[in-house]
Amino acid sequence: MVGYKDRRALEVGHGPCELSFTLVAGLLRRKDDPALESAVTENPRIVVIGGVAAGMSAASQARRRNPKARVTVFERGPYISYGACGMPYNIEDPDRDMDDLVVLSPERAVKERGIDLHLRHEAVDLDADEGWVLVRDLEAGTERRESFDALVLATGAMAIRLPLPGMDLPGVFVLRELTDGRALKRVLASGPRKAVIIGAGYIGMEMAHVLTSRGLEVTVLEKLPQVLPGWSADTVAVVGETLAEHGVAVHTGVTVTAAEAGPGGHVHAVATDAGRFEADVVLMAAGIRPNVSLAAAAGLRIGDTGAIWVNQHQETSHDGIWAAGDCAEAYHRILRKNAWIPLGTTANKQGRVAGANAAGLRERFGGIVGTAGFVVFDLEVARTGISAEQAAGEGFEPTTVTIRQRSRAHGYPGGTPIQVTLVADAPSGLLLGGEIVGREGAALRANVLATALAAHMSVTDVQSLDLAYAPPFAPVWDPILVAANQLAKRVRRQETRP
Numbered sequence: 415m416v417g418y419k420d421r422r423a424l425e426v427g428h429g430p431c432e433l434s435f436t437l438v439a440g441l442l443r444r445k446d447d448p449a450l451e452s453a454v455t456e457n458p459r460i461v462v463i464g465g466v467a468a469g470m471s472a473a474s475q476a477r478r479r480n481p482k483a484r485v486t487v488f489e490r491g492p493y494i495s496y497g498a499c500g501m502p503y504n505i506e507d508p509d510r511d512m513d514d515l516v517v518l519s520p521e522r523a524v525k526e527r528g529i530d531l532h533l534r535h536e537a538v539d540l541d542a543d544e545g546w547v548l549v550r551d552l553e554a555g556t557e558r559r560e561s562f563d564a565l566v567l568a569t570g571a572m573a574i575r576l577p578l579p580g581m582d583l584p585g586v587f588v589l590r591e592l593t594d595g596r597a598l599k600r601v602l603a604s605g606p607r608k609a610v611i612i613g614a615g616y617i618g619m620e621m622a623h624v625l626t627s628r629g630l631e632v633t634v635l636e637k638l639p640q641v642l643p644g645w646s647a648d649t650v651a652v653v654g655e656t657l658a659e660h661g662v663a664v665h666t667g668v669t670v671t672a673a674e675a676g677p678g679g680h681v682h683a684v685a686t687d688a689g690r691f692e693a694d695v696v697l698m699a700a701g702i703r704p705n706v707s708l709a710a711a712a713g714l715r716i717g718d719t720g721a722i723w724v725n726q727h728q729e730t731s732h733d734g735i736w737a738a739g740d741c742a743e744a745y746h747r748i749l750r751k752n753a754w755i756p757l758g759t760t761a762n763k764q765g766r767v768a769g770a771n772a773a774g775l776r777e778r779f780g781g782i783v784g785t786a787g788f789v790v791f792d793l794e795v796a797r798t799g800i801s802a803e804q805a806a807g808e809g810f811e812p813t814t815v816t817i818r819q820r821s822r823a824h825g826y827p828g829g830t831p832i833q834v835t836l837v838a839d840a841p842s843g844l845l846l847g848g849e850i851v852g853r854e855g856a857a858l859r860a861n862v863l864a865t866a867l868a869a870h871m872s873v874t875d876v877q878s879l880d881l882a883y884a885p886p887f888a889p890v891w892d893p894i895l896v897a898a899n900q901l902a903k904r905v906r907r908q909e910t911r912p
């Protein structure tokens with residue numbers, strides 16, 4: 415019988431997007447091969463570190479694909495498998511229980527999926543060559559070595575806590591884990607009046623809306639010159655108007671210097687180079703960092719992005735170790751190289767691939783195009799692909815267009831404007847990216863662009879897409895088609911696929 419590690423040793427090739435070919439994996443597809451049949455049904459010991467989106471996807475998939483595998487998950491926190499993405503909307507509703515966000519309870523993970531689950535257990539050391547992790551039981555204070563045949567790192571990311579005076583005061587929060595959401599929601603129940611949000615990225619925008627709707631006076635402080643750094647000025651202008659309409663005070667280009675305590679020791683203000691802003695609640699939404707310390711200390715390759723390097727099979731640079739989710743890079747189909755765009759949708763998909771492969775299969779993650787969206791007040795905001803600025807930095811010759819069109823047919827009541835920004839490479843006509851913002855039908859239209867990007871369509875291809883039309887949900891010329899028509903005038907090569 416081919417041993418588990420022996421099978422890994424047969425691997426050839428390890429490039430980021432190669433279709434590296436496993437001799438055994440090739441054989442795996444030949445279901446008639448008895449040696450292979452026995453190899454896949456052996457019982458490997460698979461250890462997964464981290465029990466949220468990527469980790470539980472990997473563990474569940476490993477068990478499903480190889481029911482004889484012993485799959486052990488170590489999670490240092492008290493929860494597994496929750497939808498962090500739902501926290502802002504949960505916080506918005508004082509009557510909703512945070513536990514609604516838990517997708518799979520620890521009991522079900524053990525009973526229904528047969529996963530050997532250990533909560534409040536932290537992996538503190540990893541010997542990649544010997545194949546063991548040192549695990550600390552955070553309750554008992556004890557440590558033990560756990561050996562593995564296959565390891566999946568799904569350690570995620572952590573919120574950046576600004577190393578400034580006062581950022582550890584009561585009333586200062588981050589929003590990353592379920593416990594963070596719970597703590598913030600508890601404080602909101604006590605009726606604070608003023609909130610300062612540090613950072614105008616995804617969490618900053620979503621929480622500006624949520625805290626305003628919970629009745630707080632909200633100020634957003636962003637260190638860069640615009641909200642949503644990296645987005646087009648046209649989208650940012652619409653978002654800015656909406657924030658202003660809803661009374662959110664936005665200050666960009668601001669350097670935060672400290673959080674200050676009031677007489678009771680609770681946070682009372684945020685000090686900046688642009689003045690002092692009173693706050694009963696401060697939310698640090700200044701970005702995240704991938705949790706790579708375990709991988710880095712074990713000598714695994716860390717990519718240029720700062721996250722764990724993986725190929726499209728989710729393999730790290732070390733045989734027998736896979737990585738998935740926010741701790742790992744992902745292959746970007748437009749950039750044709752790895753990128754770090756940490757999102758739940760990617761974590762779930764990568765986790766499945768890592769879990770299946772750790773269980774002895776040979777699956778491949780197709781890659782990302784950088785699609786993301788959010789809601790701020792009544793505005794849907796979404797992007798996909800790369801921006802004009804990013805495109806220029808990657809050697810493209812970007813050309814861009816922004817159009818406004820109504821969301822429903824002319825004469826049909828209730829339509830609202832949708833703004834579409836498209837980016838293409840002028841010489842080749844290749845679509846490179848897009849942003850859509852509007853009050854209805856905006857975010858999901860970005861999925862059309864995401865699909866076009868994944869298929870490497872040209873602007874001319876997009877122009878001729880057969881998109882659905884009926885007056886209640888679209889004008890006869892969908893906003894995407896109008897934008898593509900305008901952009902086509904600016905690209906030099908105008909060809910459609912057969």
Ligand code: FAD
Binds near residue numbers: 535
């Ligand atoms: P994590 O969720 O970070 O989980 C990693 C787990 O590993 C953690 O529980 C951690 O305790 C554990 N861990 C780390 N190190 C160790 C160790 N050494 N030992 C044991 N355990 C360890 N994404 C979207 O696509 N759409 C959205 O709308 C969206 N909204 C979001 C809103 C908010 C407020 C937040 C915070 C995130 C949002 N995201 C969204 C991002 C999404 O939640 C993450 O991409 C996703 O949670 C990543 O999953 P993960 O399993 O890779 O990492």
Ligand code: NAD
Binds near residue numbers: 620635638698
């Ligand atoms: P982010 O990277 O989206 O935004 C961080 C913002 O903080 C940036 O605008 C940055 O310039 C600013 N900033 C950094 N340091 C600062 C400082 N000292 N003072 C003022 N501003 C500062 O990160 P986030 O909003 O914290 O969200 C974390 C991650 O969660 C995101 O990367 C995203 O992956 C995920 N997320 C996604 C969604 C979604 O897809 N709808 C929603 C929420 C969160």
